[in-house]
Amino acid sequence: MIKNIFLKNRVSPVYLLAVFIILLSFLTRFALLVSFSKDMNAGFGPVLASFFVGMLFDIVTTAFIIIPITLLVTFRNDFVYTKKGKWFAIAFFAVILFILLFTSIIPSDFNKDIYKALIGYVFLRIAIYVILFFAGDTWRKKWRLFMLDFLLAITIFCLLFNAVSEWFFWDEFFSRYNFIAVDYLVYTNEVLGNIKESYPVGWLVAGVAMITMILMFAIHKPLVYSLDAPLKFIRRVAVAAVIFLIALGGVYFVNPQWKNFSSNNYTNELAGNGLYEFVQAFKKNELDFYKYYKTIPDAEAFRLVRTQLSSPNATFTGTDSFSIDRDIRYELPENKMNVVLISVESLSASFLKEFGNKDDLTPNLDTLAQKGMLFTNLYSSGTRTVRGLEALALSIPPTPGQSLVKRPGNEGMFSLGHVFKSKGYNTQYIYGGYGYFDNMNYFFGHNSYEVVDRSSLSPAEIHYANIWGVADEDLFAMALKNLDSNHAAGKPFFTHIMTVSNHKPYTYPENRVDIPPSSHSRSGAVKYTDYAIGDFIKRAASKSWFRNTMFVIVADHCASSAGSTALPVTGYHIPMIIYAPGSVAPQKIDVLTAQIDIGPTILGMLHMNYHSKFFGQDIFNTPADKHRAFISTYQGLGFIQNGELILQSPVKQIRSYIPDFTTGVNAPAQPDSAKINDAISFYQTAAWLIRHKKYNAQ
Numbered sequence: 097m098i099k100n101i102f103l104k105n106r107v108s109p110v111y112l113l114a115v116f117i118i119l120l121s122f123l124t125r126f127a128l129l130v131s132f133s134k135d136m137n138a139g140f141g142p143v144l145a146s147f148f149v150g151m152l153f154d155i156v157t158t159a160f161i162i163i164p165i166t167l168l169v170t171f172r173n174d175f176v177y178t179k180k181g182k183w184f185a186i187a188f189f190a191v192i193l194f195i196l197l198f199t200s201i202i203p204s205d206f207n208k209d210i211y212k213a214l215i216g217y218v219f220l221r222i223a224i225y226v227i228l229f230f231a232g233d234t235w236r237k238k239w240r241l242f243m244l245d246f247l248l249a250i251t252i253f254c255l256l257f258n259a260v261s262e263w264f265f266w267d268e269f270f271s272r273y274n275f276i277a278v279d280y281l282v283y284t285n286e287v288l289g290n291i292k293e294s295y296p297v298g299w300l301v302a303g304v305a306m307i308t309m310i311l312m313f314a315i316h317k318p319l320v321y322s323l324d325a326p327l328k329f330i331r332r333v334a335v336a337a338v339i340f341l342i343a344l345g346g347v348y349f350v351n352p353q354w355k356n357f358s359s360n361n362y363t364n365e366l367a368g369n370g371l372y373e374f375v376q377a378f379k380k381n382e383l384d385f386y387k388y389y390k391t392i393p394d395a396e397a398f399r400l401v402r403t404q405l406s407s408p409n410a411t412f413t414g415t416d417s418f419s420i421d422r423d424i425r426y427e428l429p430e431n432k433m434n435v436v437l438i439s440v441e442s443l444s445a446s447f448l449k450e451f452g453n454k455d456d457l458t459p460n461l462d463t464l465a466q467k468g469m470l471f472t473n474l475y476s477s478g479t480r481t482v483r484g485l486e487a488l489a490l491s492i493p494p495t496p497g498q499s500l501v502k503r504p505g506n507e508g509m510f511s512l513g514h515v516f517k518s519k520g521y522n523t524q525y526i527y528g529g530y531g532y533f534d535n536m537n538y539f540f541g542h543n544s545y546e547v548v549d550r551s552s553l554s555p556a557e558i559h560y561a562n563i564w565g566v567a568d569e570d571l572f573a574m575a576l577k578n579l580d581s582n583h584a585a586g587k588p589f590f591t592h593i594m595t596v597s598n599h600k601p602y603t604y605p606e607n608r609v610d611i612p613p614s615s616h617s618r619s620g621a622v623k624y625t626d627y628a629i630g631d632f633i634k635r636a637a638s639k640s641w642f643r644n645t646m647f648v649i650v651a652d653h654c655a656s657s658a659g660s661t662a663l664p665v666t667g668y669h670i671p672m673i674i675y676a677p678g679s680v681a682p683q684k685i686d687v688l689t690a691q692i693d694i695g696p697t698i699l700g701m702l703h704m705n706y707h708s709k710f711f712g713q714d715i716f717n718t719p720a721d722k723h724r725a726f727i728s729t730y731q732g733l734g735f736i737q738n739g740e741l742i743l744q745s746p747v748k749q750i751r752s753y754i755p756d757f758t759t760g761v762n763a764p765a766q767p768d769s770a771k772i773n774d775a776i777s778f779y780q781t782a783a784w785l786i787r788h789k790k791y792n793a794q
Contacts, residue, residue: 106326107322108318109169110162110166112315113162113248113252114162116252117154117157117162117255118154118155118158121157121369124263125146125150127259127263128263128266132266136362136363137360142357142358143363143366145357145358145363146366146367149367150368153367153369154369156342156369159342160346161251161255163339163340164251165244165248169332170329241319244323248315248319252308252312253304253308256304256307257301260300270656272368274377274729274730294600294601294616352373355367356745385496389780390749392776392777394780398419398420399777400774401711401781404722404724404778409424409426420709420785421707421708422707424704424705424706424708426700430519430704432521433676433679434590434644434645435590435698436636436645436646436648437591437593437648437650439484439485440598440625440629441598442599442653442655443598443622443655443670443671444651444654444655445669445670446666447622448462449462450462450465450470450472451472451669455619457623459626460627460629460633461630464675466682467677468676469674469680470672470683470684471671471672471689472685473686474650474669474690474691475665475670475688475690475691475727477691477692478729479654479668482502482534483652483653485499485652488650488652489540489592490511490543491692491693491695492692492711492782493692493726494726494728495779496731496733496783501534506542506543507543509543509792509793510710510791511793512699513543513545514544515695515704515708516590519588519704521589521590522582522591523545524548524582524590524592525546525548525592526548526571526591526592527550527593527596528550528565528568528571528594528595529564530550543793550566553566553570553574558570562601566596567604568604569605569628571595571628572593572629572635575591575593576632576636578591579591580639580641583639595628597625597628598622598655599621602615602617608628611624618655629649633647646674646680646701647674648672648673648694649674650673650694662743662745662762663729663732663734664762665736665760666757669757687723688725696712696713696714697715699714700716711782721738723737724736726778731745732744733775735779736755737774739755740771741753741762742771742772742775750767751764752765752766752768752771752772
């Protein structure tokens, strides 16, 4: 019976592919468990549950993947090439074409490219039916076998390659596919280049191709037999209907959040299905806060935030209670020093000696930390560069979904560049890669910054580059050139520089540090970036503008935010050094600081009087009980205050924890309604202002 179903059946290609997908999904999950079990710290029960929960997502994913082969098998019949069958097939696809072109069944927001592809597919199918009707039986059979072999081979190859990719993705990000994977699909040049430089792609492709050939050889006889195996058309339609119903059930009745059944984040990720998670991430570029998160009345949310943002030197303006606009005033005269803000790629606090590192990875930063102002209790907003750039430029809590840097309609927002520009500064964003990546050029170019990227360098000015951009030393050489020009123009300048070298594939010029670039190690990349920053400061010290310049060196995010619990605070702990000899005295700042506080704190150190819409605060003029920090993933929204972490997540879930700031483990805490409302209010008001286009520079 089983042999007849899988080996001697007209629909056996569908069954064989379905079994292969489910088995491959199981083996992928098992491989991830075995490879990374030491990091998961999960018991047998949750792990076993992850396999059962994962099976549900595997089945839904399988139903979607086998739809093309199901259509091919269902409508592949000699009946089609009879006079009645030909007109039946053409009429069937003509109806679909009519639905696509002339009805309102298709949603208005349906992806246009997918829509065009569907129309093209229907036209192609009609053309093929017409051509094959006039072909002989021999050619029709060869065509059918070719299509079966081709479609199955491509599908199996892609699935195997995806399984390998999932392993590497987990190795780097400790999760199934997420928004990062979606970004990587969009920015194919950088990503494919990064993969090529980081992994043995040629060997991987060859290995996957070899396994695909072996599998295709193994199922060749069942495929040939399926061409002529008898099965009534109505039965094939019934099989197709069941598959379509499973797929539709997955869309309408399966909740993607079901995988989050455990308090162990790794176990939840293990329960997911990579392809399923990829689709969910693609769909949820922006999450509606009001739909997916617990809310309070908007008026109450704004009241709480205004209370939190009140300080001795801040006066709220206007009569609109749905506003956080305020005037910031300082008693001391304004000090229009130049400001150079260096956001460093993936610089965890744990890399610096001050935070316990004994590998001497950052000798230059360690020296600057001793000579400048070192912030020891600072936390990044997120886990991606765009989230760090959002925090530094806009000083706004991380709203769920994609960073504002990459969302549409992000022009003319209230930014740090806008404030400096209003004070007569030249404002720039300088990046060592091509700024179209992550939408940097557009975002900064439309928010009061002049953008300078790799395209401004001539080939002679580039000593080394990888797929992400030029080496940091070339970036800083370009920056020095622009800083000299700014100074020559006779205006103060605010320049934001974004490094790239501390990123896979971790390559950099030879003979710079004692860790060779051939090692492709994170340690080597960190040490090289430290070298480049130290060299930049040394060269800047010879410039006439140096004594009147404040250097702010801060990470965009940590090297890794992974942990057995969601939002481990240690995965967001970043360093910041403010270095200005003669102006900023050496000291350590231990108060809790959010990444969104950096801009207002810089402005405060310069005694800038300005109109503010920032959620960030000058930590030196903020009451001690109002210091807080924001950390996030694309869905998890964390709020740290007074040693407690409030975590908000879909769907309308809120948990309280006491985080261990050394290990990153979050211990469950008794929820406090007042603290929870404070946490909700910040994220809710940020979402409200963005939705209503109120966070703008006007």
